[in-house]
Amino acid sequence: MVSSIEEVQERLAAQQYIASDEIATTVFLAERLGKPVLIEGPAGVGKTELAKAWAAATGRPLIRLQCYEGLDETKALYEWEYAKQMLYTQLLRDKLNAVLADAATLREAADRIAQEEDVFFSLRFLLPRPLLKAILSDEPVVLLIDEIDRADAEFEAFLLEVLSDFQVSVPELGTLRAKHIPTVFLTSNNTRELSEALKRRCLYLFIDYPSLEQELAIVRLKVPELAPQLARQAVELVQRLRRLDLKKQPSISETLDWARALVALNAQHLDRKTLESTLTVLLKHEADLQRGRRLLNGGEEARRPRRAPPWASDS
Ligand SMILES: Nc1ncnc2c1ncn2[C@@H]1O[C@H](COP(=O)(O)OP(=O)(O)OP(=O)(O)O)[C@@H](O)[C@H]1O
Ligand SMILES: [Mg+2]
Incomplete structure (x- = not known):
């Protein structure tokens, strides 16, 4: 935990990032209030770099979600590892045959498979994407959601949910809660107006060209x-x-x-x-x-x- 705005500035400078008072104050408040920072500003003024430098300055891993048009939950949150599930099914064929051996009817066989379902829908076969990685992490992380304005408005609405309570519900597994609330930086190049709801949730930082x-x-x-x-x-x-x-x-x-x-x-x-x-x-x-x-x-x-x-x- 940082104790002052000056300390934020010093730590960032040690990572070769020159932070104005405004930048350092916002980062300090983000840490203190546990709120995401929404950074806007022209191209190449150090929006992405700020998140990277802060991760390095605090020794936390940086998890990055690069946004683009068409980005959806499966790419941002999680996917089931279908190929791995198939491979396990093949390898466990003998075992499955044993489970099904004395099933009298098709229905009974299906019921027995259903009883074993949680083997195949467990964390072992879940492929976490950046948002879930940040939630599942055992240590505090910095989460960079880069160029959010490129993603669709629906994705922004979904993100809002994740950012408001840092928990996701995976139907097969239940609710997964963050052990540590990540420090979140969202960047935008202002290609479209972001929702008021998202802005309300975040601290706002406009980085302009430097003096x-x-x-x-x-x-x-x-x-x-x-x-x-x-x-x-x-x-x-x-x-x-x-x-x-x-x-x-x-x-x-x-x-x-x-x-x-x-x-x-x-x-x-x-x-x-x-x-x-x-x-x-x-x-x-x-x-x-x-x-x-x-x-x-x-x-x-x-x-x-x-x-x-x-x-x-x-x-
Ligand atoms: N305050 C700063 N201190 C040190 N280096 C900086 C600073 N601001 C920008 N830079 C340098 O400028 C480069 C560009 O910054 P960055 O990629 O973060 O810009 P950006 O605002 O994310 O741009 P874009 O909108 O194009 O993604 C960085 O690699 C970094 O070297
Ligand atoms: Mg950038």
């Missing part, structure tokens, strides 16, 4: 080979690029890729040629590249239009 100082700290930590002055210049440029009206803003992972590219090219300073030849590491759309180049050439910075607040919409 200049935060991003510089991440670069210094992850790419220490890059000269400090060059690192600062690079991050300053990334921050300026993000203010342009781009199709896709460069993410932290792209800043890190760029920093590594500069090291690989043994760049000493950010001259025009280096910038021109490496801009594609940051910007991945032709229109964005053109805007980026205009900026490098001292052109006007076409500012990113500020989004109108929802209450100002026409509809």
